Amino acid sequence: MSAKKRHLYFLAVIVLLFTARASAQGWRTRVWPTTPDNVEYPTQLTGWLIVIDPGHGGSDSGAVNKNLNLKEKDIVLAVGLKLRTALQDLGARVEMTRDTDKSMLISERYTLANNLHAHRLVSLHNNAANTTAEGIETWVDSDAPQVWKNYASSLHRNTISAAKAYDSSIRDRGIKYSGTTPPWSGKKIGVINYANIKCPAALLELNFIDNDKEANRLIRDDYQRALANGMANGFLEHASQYNKEDGLKY
Numbered sequence: 001m002s003a004k005k006r007h008l009y010f011l012a013v014i015v016l017l018f019t020a021r022a023s024a025q026g027w028r029t030r031v032w033p034t035t036p037d038n039v040e041y042p043t044q045l046t047g048w049l050i051v052i053d054p055g056h057g058g059s060d061s062g063a064v065n066k067n068l069n070l071k072e073k074d075i076v077l078a079v080g081l082k083l084r085t086a087l088q089d090l091g092a093r094v095e096m097t098r099d100t101d102k103s104m105l106i107s108e109r110y111t112l113a114n115n116l117h118a119h120r121l122v123s124l125h126n127n128a129a130n131t132t133a134e135g136i137e138t139w140v141d142s143d144a145p146q147v148w149k150n151y152a153s154s155l156h157r158n159t160i161s162a163a164k165a166y167d168s169s170i171r172d173r174g175i176k177y178s179g180t181t182p183p184w185s186g187k188k189i190g191v192i193n194y195a196n197i198k199c200p201a202a203l204l205e206l207n208f209i210d211n212d213k214e215a216n217r218l219i220r221d222d223y224q225r226a227l228a229n230g231m232a233n234g235f236l237e238h239a240s241q242y243n244k245e246d247g248l249k250y
């Protein structure tokens with residue numbers, strides 16, 4: 001071996017040793033985080049297929065705030081897109097009934113979830129009443145099994161907690177029941193109707209859009225993110241108590 005070749009040989013050995021050591025220290029994962037083989041994705045919701053249903057859309061504005069020129073269909077889409085990001089960050093597969101401003105029938109929404117064999121559906125809405133009512137409530141079908149009700153409770157509890165961390169004055173209006181059996185409150189909601197949809201489903205009424213105080217909060221990006229993160233925490237809590245197959249009718 002010539003002096004020059006020996007020099008190159010030692011250089012190669014040093015490079016190899018350095019690379020091996022860096023790899024053992026996890027350098028490769030940190031240096032190239034987008035290389036699939038080296039990335040460790042969060043695993044908490046891995047395998048879960050969640051359908052997000054932003055209510056209304058297209059020709060159906062939902063509730064409106066005329067003072068502030070706000071439409072429910074736009075607010076719930078913005079929150080839904082943030083929720084999609086939060087759930088994907090937790091490893092879930094997420095489908096949306098709509099991710100643009102388009103009209104959709106109620107039946108198209110639950111049929112989409114059924115055809116996908118989704119594990120859960122969450123429908124996002126804003127409430128409206130008399131311009132002074134306020135707070136967040138979550139709806140679930142009273143005819144459905146307990147897992148559906150626990151799912152709704154987890155979403156509600158964690159959403160309230162995130163909302164109150166943002167603004168402690170936000171009112172918790174609790175869980176409300178649609179359906180035909182007690183404690184039914186008299187309302188039927190198609191998209192979460194146990195007779196229609198085959199996976200646990202809950203509908204959140206995220207504040208009152210016709211109340212200017214609540215509407216001014218709802219349009220804020222950071223509040224929308226707080227709601228999305230709260231709901232994502234709700235999914236995590238639910239996943240710690242139930243398997244994704246629980247409560248399905250497929």
Ligand SMILES: [Zn+2]
Pocket residue numbers: 055056062063072124125126
């Ligand atoms: Zn609505």
